[in-house]
Amino acid sequence: xxxxxxxxxxxxxxxxxxxxxxxxxxxxxxxxxxxxxxxxxxxxxxxxxxxxxxxxxxxxxxxxxxxxxxxxxxxxxxxxxxxxxxxxxxxxxxxxxxxxxxxxxxxxxxxxxxxxxxxxxxxxxxxxxxxxxxxxxxxxxxxxxxxxxxxxxxxxxxxxxxxxxxxxxxxxxxxxxxxxxxxxxxxxxxxxxxxxxxxxxxxxxxxxxxxxxxxxxxxxxxxxxxxxxxxxxxxxxxxxxxxxxxxxxxxxxxxxxxxxxxxxxxxxxxxxxxxxxxxxxxxxxxxxxxxxxxxxxxxxxxxxxxxxxxxxxxxxxxxxxxxxxxxxxxxxxxxxxxxxxxxxxxxxxxxxxxxxxxxxxxxxxxxxxxxxxxxxxxxxxxxxxxxxxxxxxxxxxxxxxxxxxxxxxxxxxxxxxxxxxxxxxxxxxxxxxxxxxxxxxxxxxxxxxxxxxxxxxxxxxxxxxxxxxxxxxxxxxxxxxxxxxxxxxxxxxxx
Numbered sequence: 001x002x003x004x005x006x007x008x009x010x011x012x013x014x015x016x017x018x019x020x021x022x023x024x025x026x027x028x029x030x031x032x033x034x035x036x037x038x039x040x041x042x043x044x045x046x047x048x049x050x051x052x053x054x055x056x057x058x059x060x061x062x063x064x065x066x067x068x069x070x071x072x073x074x075x076x077x078x079x080x081x082x083x084x085x086x087x088x089x090x091x092x093x094x095x096x097x098x099x100x101x102x103x104x105x106x107x108x109x110x111x112x113x114x115x116x117x118x119x120x121x122x123x124x125x126x127x128x129x130x131x132x133x134x135x136x137x138x139x140x141x142x143x144x145x146x147x148x149x150x151x152x153x154x155x156x157x158x159x160x161x162x163x164x165x166x167x168x169x170x171x172x173x174x175x176x177x178x179x180x181x182x183x184x185x186x187x188x189x190x191x192x193x194x195x196x197x198x199x200x201x202x203x204x205x206x207x208x209x210x211x212x213x214x215x216x217x218x219x220x221x222x223x224x225x226x227x228x229x230x231x232x233x234x235x236x237x238x239x240x241x242x243x244x245x246x247x248x249x250x251x252x253x254x255x256x257x258x259x260x261x262x263x264x265x266x267x268x269x270x271x272x273x274x275x276x277x278x279x280x281x282x283x284x285x286x287x288x289x290x291x292x293x294x295x296x297x298x299x300x301x302x303x304x305x306x307x308x309x310x311x312x313x314x315x316x317x318x319x320x321x322x323x324x325x326x327x328x329x330x331x332x333x334x335x336x337x338x339x340x341x342x343x344x345x346x347x348x349x350x351x352x353x354x355x356x357x358x359x360x361x362x363x364x365x366x367x368x369x370x371x372x373x374x375x376x377x378x379x380x381x382x383x384x385x386x387x388x389x390x391x392x393x394x395x396x397x398x399x400x401x402x403x404x405x406x407x408x409x410x411x412x413x414x415x416x417x418x419x420x421x422x423x424x425x426x427x428x429x430x431x432x433x434x435x436x437x438x439x440x441x442x443x444x445x446x447x448x449x450x451x452x453x454x455x456x457x458x459x460x461x462x463x464x465x466x467x468x469x470x471x472x473x474x475x476x477x478x479x480x481x482x483x484x485x486x487x488x489x490x491x492x493x494x495x
Contacts, residue, residue, distance in 0.1 A: 051104045051105060051106045051107065052104070052105050052107060053102065053103075053104055053105075054074070054102070054103055054104070054105055055100070055101070055102045056100075056101055056102075057099045057100055057101075058070065058096050058099050058100075058101060058123065059099055065098045065099025065100075066096050066099055067096055067097050067098055067099075068095075068096060069093050069094070069095050069096070070093070070094055070096055070101075070123055070124055071091045071092065071093055071094075071123070071124055071125070072091070072092055072094050072101075072103075072121060072122070072123050072124075073088070073089060073090060073091050073092070073121070073122040073123075074088075074089040074092075074105055074119060074120070074121055075087065075088050075089070075119070075120040075121075075122075076088075076107070076111060076117050076118070076119055076120075076134075077117070077118045077119075077120060077131065078115060078116065078117065078118070079116075079118060080118050080130065080131055080133065081130075081131070083118070086108075086111050086117070087107055087108055087111055089105055089106075110148065113148040113149060113150045114148075114149045114150055115150060116133070116134075117133075117134040118131040118132065118133055118134070119131060119132040119133075119134060149161060149162055164177045164178055165177060208223070210222040210223035233251065234250075235249070235250035235251035235252075236250050237249055237250050261278070263276075263277040263278035264277050265277045265278075286301075288300045288301040341429045341430070341431055341432020341433050341434065341492060342429070342430050342431040342432055343394060343427050343428065343429055343430070344376055344391075344427065344428055344430055345375065345376075345397060345413065345425065345426075345427060346360075346375065346376040346377065346378045346425070346426055346427070346428050347366050347375055347376070347377050347378070347423065347424070347425050347426075348377075348378060348379065348420050348421065348422055348423065348424050348425075348426060349363040349364055349366060349377035349378065349379055349422070349423075350363055350378070350379025350380055350422060351379075351422055352379065352380045352382075352422075353380075353419050353420065353421050353422070354378075354379075354380045354393045354419065354420040354426065355393065355419050355420070355438060356393050356394060356395050356396070356419075356420075356436075357392060357393060357434075357436045357437055357438035357487055358380055358381070358392070358393045358438050359380075359381040359389055359391075359392055359393075359437070359438075359456060359474065360378040360379065360380060360381060360389070360390060360391060360392065360393050360428055361378060361379055361380075361381045361385040361386065361387075361388035361389045361390055362376070362377075362378065362385075362388040362390050363377045363378050363379040363385070363388075364377040365377055369399055369411060370399075370411035370413070371411075376390075376428075378390060378393075378426075378428060381456060381460065382460045383457075383458060383459045383460035384460075386456045386457070386458060386460055386472055387472060389456060389472055389474060389494060390428065390430055390494070391428040391429050391430040391431075391434075391492055391494070392428060392429045392434040392437050392490070392492060393420060393426055393427075393428055394426070394427040394428060394429050394434070395415050395416070395417075395426065395427050396415070396416045396417065396418045396419065396420050396424065396425075396426055397413050397414070397415055397416065397424075397425040397426055397427055398413070398414050398415075398416045398425070399411070399412070399413055399425055400412045400414065413425065415427070429492055430492065430494075431492055431493070432491065432492060433478060433489065433490075433491055433492075434475075434489070434490050434491075434492050435489050436482070436485065436487035436488075436489065437454075437487055437488055437489070437490045438486065438487055439462055439481070439486050439487065439488055440460075440461055440462055442461040442462055442463060443461070443462030443463065443488075444481065444486050446462070446463065446464065448477045448480070448481060448488060449477065450476075450477055450478060450479065451476055451477065452464055452476065452477045453465035453473050453475070453476055453477075454473070454474050454475055454476070454477055454488075454490060455471035455472060455473045455474060456471060456472050456474060457470070457471045458470050458471070472494070472495060473493070473494065473495040474490065474492065474493075474494055475490045475491050475492040475493045475494065476490070476491045476493060477489070477490060477491075478490055478491045
């Protein structure tokens with residue numbers, strides 16, 4: 001008994017059959033029947049069935065065509081002889097007329113993965129030889145949804161199991177060598193046990209480019225990276241060194257509505273120092289620069305904590321935990337501090353205008369406009385309040401409310417030049433070096449020496465501590481009088 005595959009050409013033209021040796025895989029609906037390329041590519045009416053169409057011509061040993069019903073068994077192997085049985089149809093009763101027959105083989109989709117296949121046939125209990133090899137076809141069955149292409153990378157050209165080329169003269173979102181589209185899953189999914197799941201390389205473009213075209217500003221990701229035990233995103237640049245080279249960073253983030261780069265650490269262990277939202281290491285661990293032209297908005301860095309310290313800094317032994325330069329040094333929640341001494345933010349509750357360098361005395365407390373907490377009130381020292389002397393006026397502070405829009409408002413204290421009028425804010429030095437203390441006419445006539453104790457008398461005039469009984473010692477002279485301004489440097493140390 002003999003069988004030969006038979007595939008009339010009329011079926012090829014009308015039904016777009018795929019010829020695989022003696023096999024043909026068929027589509028339930030015609031591919032390309034819809035003239036809309038987008039709808040046919042992204043939303044096909046039907047998915048290719050897990051079946052192939054097979055036609056044959058059955059004869060007896062003399063070559064005469066047979067007619068009748070015959071039990072035929074089909075089997076797929078991975079080798080011409082021997083090998084592994086991959087699929088078995090079992091016995092099928094198939095009608096044969098004048099030698100011609102046709103049937104559908106409901107194969108397992110996992111079998112078609114690009115590796116060689118051989119078809120064995122048994123008719124009426126008689127195994128026919130040799131097996132038929134399934135050869136490539138004009139439209140591969142492995143291109144159906146869920147198909148798998150297997151291969152050993154070292155055994156194929158350029159070490160790629162699949163290589164796709166497309167040449168584009170211009171960049172566009174709808175052009176690409178490989179395109180993926182999905183509603184809820186992964187448009188392109190890569191899995192590698194030890195290598196690279198997805199690898200992108202470019203000369204002057206993008207190694208990997210992700211784009212989110214959603215209409216909601218707070219949803220969607222241009223790129224999303226997740227790691228169970230390793231690094232979610234690793235960025236490296238080998239560009240020429242400069243400071244800072246913002247055009248070739250390891251990772252670059254930019255956002256039109258939100259933040260350029262957002263990092264979030266695990267909050268399940270609040271006592272851990274290994275759950276940072278961001279970690280930076282380098283010659284300078286972090287360099288930040290604010291470029292907003294509005295004075296109140298151009299922060300180099302803005303740091304906020306929901307429950308604890310807004311900023312935690314720790315250095316190696318012998319170095320500052322943190323160093324703050326500039327005119328204001330550091331300002332936080334009503335306290336201003338510089339290297340010269342202890343400085344406090346206060347309000348002038350007296351009637352007299354205070355000049356920078358004037359001695360000031362306690363005058364009560366006042367609610368802070370920033371958060372309602374108590375703020376120190378002062379007044380210019382005179383003969384009536386000299387026992388309450390607290391320090392020296394350093395500079396005028398201007399208070400503003402900064403409106404960021406959307407109901408967001410912040411309080412802002414900024415240093416300014418000028419005298420401090422009643423109900424205005426100022427910084428006072430309460431301990432440490434006051435570089436320029438204003439002396440009155442009496443004090444300017446004293447021949448001061450470094451280390452002399454400067455005191456204020458009950459009448460409100462300056463003199464050496466021993467010269468006036470009941471005088472309040474303010475501090476020790478730290479330098480010579482400036483004859484032009486009538487000021488003297490004083491180390492504040494109030495009795």
